[in-house]
Amino acid sequence: MLHNFPFFLILAIGIVFLIMIARKVNVAYPVVLVLAGLGVSFIPGIPKMTLDPELIFIIFLPPLLYEAAWSISWKELWRWRRIISSFAFVVVFFTAFSVALISNYIIPGFSLALGFLLGGIVSPPDAVSAGAIMKFVKVPKRMSSILEGESLLNDASSLIVFRFALVAVATGQFIWYKAALNFSWMVIGGIGVGLLIGFVFMKMHKYLPTDANIDTVLSLVTPYLIYIAAEEVGSSGVLAVVSGGLLLSNNRHKFMNSTSRLRGFNVWESLAFLMNGFVFMLIGLELPEIRTGLENEGVSLNSAIVYGLIVTGLLIVSRIFSFMCAVGVTLVARNYIEVADRNSPGIRGPFILGWAGMRGVVSLAAALSIPITLENGEVFPHRNLILFITFVVILLTLVTQGLTLPWIIGKLHVPDPDHTATKEEEEKLLNQQLSKYSLSYVQSHYADELKRQPIIKQMAIKWEAAASEDDALLNPECLKVYRAILAEQRKWLLDKNKQEVLLDEDMIRQHLHRIDLEEEKLRYA
Template identity: 65%
Template sequence: MIENFPFYLSLIVAIILLIMLANKIKVAYPVLLVLAGLMISFIPGIPMIRIDPELIFIIFLPPLLYEAAWSISWKELWKWRRIIGSFAFVVVFLTAISVAFVANYFIPGFSLALGFLLGGIVSPPDAVSASAILKFVKIPKRMSSILEGESLLNDASSLIIFRFAMIAVATGQFIWYEAALNFSWMVIGGIGIGLLIGWLFMKGQKYLPTDANMDTILTIVAPYVMYMAAEEVHSSGVLAVVSGGLLLSNHRHTFLSTSSRIRGVNVWESLAFVLNGLVFVLIGLDLPEITSGLEGVSLSSAIGYGLLVTAVLVVVRILSAYGAVIVTLVARNYINVADTRSPGFKAPIIMGWTGMRGVVSLAAALSIPTQLYAGGPGFPQRNLILFITFIVILTTLLVQGLTLPYLIKKVNMPSFDDHLPDDEADELLKREMAKFTLVHITNNYGEVFQKSPFLQQIHEKWRGKLEEGADIKISPEVRLAYLDILNQQRQWLIAQNHDKNQHYDEHIIRKHLLQIDLEEERIGLIH
């Protein structure tokens, strides 16, 4: 390991350069990173890289899920909960079933149980790939929210299918009521454990004398504790991290200090950047190990099987997207839905084409044991399953990843008017918050305001009549008043975000909350 350390350092430098190139040529960086990993793997003398699935499931997956849970809008997640739930669970199950029957029929030696195993592995789309591509194109906010929400949950449902299929292959039987009970425990137990541990971390950070450094470290530790605790009792570690992350994210302003929030954002952005880059390079670097184990089937046949499974995944996802539209149009006559308007037939095309697969699928395939049990026969079709998974990942990343921006521009999606345009929302929020602030100062700090040049300057600045002035000293009384004003602004913004009658995008709200945090930090530096 130590002798390969310079190689790993050079990988990180290469990842940074490749992502810079991807941003320059407007290509999703996962595509370039996988291709770069493939090319590097053919260089003579390059160390053989073997991806340990435990490395993905323990080291990479918890923080990436946690960071996604902190970034996503809970308001949007709840608003589109039905469609998100259907894609994250129902569509994943339908995909696994379709792959199972196709593999059983077309691939020699593939039992139905092995087909379900393969289906569970390749059924979850990768969130990072889609989000990286969507940076360069404009799509309605509702679609990006649905894709982000789906990506938080589909790993859990696919890994549940994978776990049950492994049992069926090893034992040769599937007891449906036991599977139903286990499934219920994995879902309920995973969510419950995540919420409990998240609540404990929240209370600990709120009442213990932590500082910004300690809080940041605790936020890094939290997803690992959630994941390992849930897996230890055989529930879903993915759901534990997601539920705990959502809980902490939505209460971040109640238990984290301003400094902790600011510092945590910077640390998590850098950590997620490195982890996402590494996992896609590792996919390409693992090709020699994958192809070396391919025996008993020709390379051309194995590639054909991989392309067949890829076609099944794409077709099922597109059909499911159209099916979701039809179900919504029918259901709106009987229940309240997020939007009664028809999304048309353009949106399902985009939703269906965003099914790029990624590192979770490869890690699941690699975690298949080489033997059915200790000292027993080899696991049937393990190497072929691994190779098909690699072909699926590579094909979906290259074909869908490179064509999705063109398809989005060609389809010309409607805006749906879910949210105000960013510029308009930004200006409106500034004006409304300024009105609220001026009223609060007048009603609560009239006397202090009359005696304080600092508050008068801030007052004038908010009214747009004064440019940024020179720093001036402020008294403790004025400092407390100003900090209270900033806190009132923060609470007003949070209330606007929770108001169902407002159409502000949450990322605009969060931008203004960050500005308040930065201003509060600046005031702390004025003596």
Template identity: 65%
Template sequence: MLDNFPFYLGLLIIILLLIMLANKIKVAYPVLLVLAGLVISFIPGVPTINIEPELIFFIFLPPLLYEAAWTVSWKEMWRWRRIITSFAFVVVFVSALSVALVANYLIPGFSLALGFVLGGIVSPPDAVSAGAILKFVKVPKTISSILEGESLLNDASSLIIFRFAMIAVATEQFIFYKAAMSFSWMIFGGVAIGLLIGWLFMKAHKYLPTDANADIVLSLLTPYIIYLAAEEAHSSGVLAVVSCGLLLSNNRHRFLSSKSRLQGINVWESFCFILNGLVFMLIGLDLPQITKGLEEASISLPTAIGYGVVITIVLIISRILSSYGAVIVTLIARNFITVADRRHPGYKTPFILGWTGMRGVVSLAAALSIPVYLNNGNGFPQRNLILFITFIVILLTLLIQGLTLPYFIRKIKLTDIYDPLPRDEANHLLRQELAEFALHYLKTNYDDQVKDNTSLQHLIQKWEQHSKGIDDESIEQHHKHIYLDLLNQQRKWLINKNKADQTLDESIIRRQMHYLDIEEEKLRYL
């Protein structure tokens, strides 16, 4: 490890440069990183990279899922819960079933159980890839909310399919009632463990004498502890981490100080930035090991590439058809139940949702976790071919869908199909309402102090002008508690506003919360 340290250090520098280049040319950085990894892997003298599945499942996956759960809006997830769960579970299962049937028919010696192993591996789209692409194009908040919500759950559903298929391959039998019991425990047990440990960590943050540094360290430990606890209990570590992240994110203003929130955002963004960069680079670097295994299995490279291309086409078509199927079901269901939006989405929205099917880290980790040998000592059937097909699927979906998705979004022009107000206008209106609330609160609760203090009068004038900030240096020390109280009341008002107005984009609320945290921190240094 120490001998290759300069190589890994160089990789980090290359990752940073490539991400800068990706931002410059407006290309999703996972595409460039995978291609760069491929190129580097063919350079003579480059150390051989052996990716351990535990490295991705335990080191990379928990913090990436946890950070995603902190950034996603629970309100938006609940609003679009039916379409999100259908994409995260039904569409994933349809994709896995389609792959299983095609692989069983097309590939010699590929049983239906092996088909489901492959289907479980390649069925979940990668959230990081979609997020990196959507950063360069403007899409309705509805689309991004559905994709964010789906990304938190589809990893769990695909890994559950993968585990049951692995059991079927190893034991050559499938007992339905045992599978149903195990499936229920993995879902409900994972969620329960995540909520329980999340509640304990929330109390630890709140009642222990922690500072910002301790809070951040605790937050870094949380996803690993939860994932390990859930996996040891044979439930879903993915669902445990996601449920915990959603719980803590939704209550962050109850147990974390403004300083912990501000510093924590910077730490987590930098941490996940490096993890995402490394994992996509490693995908490309692992190609020589995968092709070597293919040669050992006496499978020609053109044949294996052909299988990978067919499976990729099956995945793309099945997801697009499933997207239109989900819309049809929603249109029928709205006649009997209340749905989030009764308007017809047209043919454009389902296509975009269906085209955002880039595969990534979870698929690679699941493929690598396939054991070389079964419990009876026999080699795992078709392991090397499954690994190679997985790599082809990741590469093709990143290149084909990843590079063309921005073009389709611009061409189709989805903007404002669902969004009730443009984001700038919604943000302006919210700031006006927040300023009016602040003025009313100051005049109602501190009217006597305002009359006798010029600094507080100046504060009122600033809010009346809807300015971006105030002159904190004019606030005397013994009057700072009034402004701190005002900031706390504004946070409560924003939380209530978020709950009351279901059409308001929660990211705008969080932006104002962030502004209030900055205002509070400014007071501490005066």
């Protein structure tokens, strides 16, 4: 492993470079990285990449899920809980069932149990791919919330299907009541373990004498401990990480100070950025190994490609069909229960949600985790074919759907019924309301201090200006001048630090840090 370390360093630099290119040409970076990894894998002398599924499930998956749980809005998740839960569980099972039937019919010697195994592997869409693509186009908030919420939970349900199918293939039997009990424990136990460990860590953050560095380290340890603990008791590690992450995220302002939140955010953003880059690049680099296994199994490449194309088409059609059915169910259900949106959603939104079904690293990791042999020593049937079909599904959905989704969204022009005003107008209104409240609060509670303290008076003047209708503080010309002043302040501090040898540099750095924070605030102004 160590002799490949320089290669991984070069790979990291290449990932950063490719992501910059992807942003320059307005293409989602997962597409670029997978294609780049595919191209690099054919270069002579490149180290042979063999992905260990444990590397994905233990090293990559917990922090990526945890970071996603911290990023999602619990309010939006709860608002769309019915459709999110239905797609995270019901639709995953429907997709796995469809794949099982079709693969059993078209692939010689492919049993229903193997079909369910393949269905459990390829059924969950990838959260990172959809999220990266959604950044390039404007979509209604409800759509992005549904996709994010679905992607947090569907990995768990698909891995549950995968585990049961794996047992059925190995033993040749499927006992439904045992499966139902195991499924219940995986869901309930996973959520329970996540909430329990999350609660313990929340109290540790709150009552122990931690600082920003310790808080950040604890946050890095949390997802791994939750995942491993849940898996050890036979429950879903994915659901555990998601539930624990949601608990801590929703209460972050109760047990973390502002310094810990700022530093933790920066660390997690960089970590997720690098991990996502590696996993998508490694998907492309894995092809030669998968193709070698396919040849060893004696399956022709052309036949395997056809199987992969059929399964991919089935996944796309079944997902779009499921979202269309969800519209019909909503139209009927709104007559009997309170739904999140009583207006007819039409077909444009469901079609886009159905098309945003790119597969990714969880599918590949699940396929790679299939054992090479059964317990009796026999070779696991069609393992390499399942691996190849999974790779084809990932590649085709990432490239075809990933490249066309922005174009489809632009053509369909889906309106946002929840936000009729622009984002800038909503931000301006919120800023005005916050400034009015702040001014009213200081005038009613600190009237004497407002008269005596010049700094408080300056803050009141600032809030009064921000609360006005013209909102002068958000004027682009004003922002340009303020940024120039901050840049000049930074230059003056750096020059002064060089000129005065005895000046405490830590003090200079504190002032520079304040300027950085002020500039960061201007990004959202």
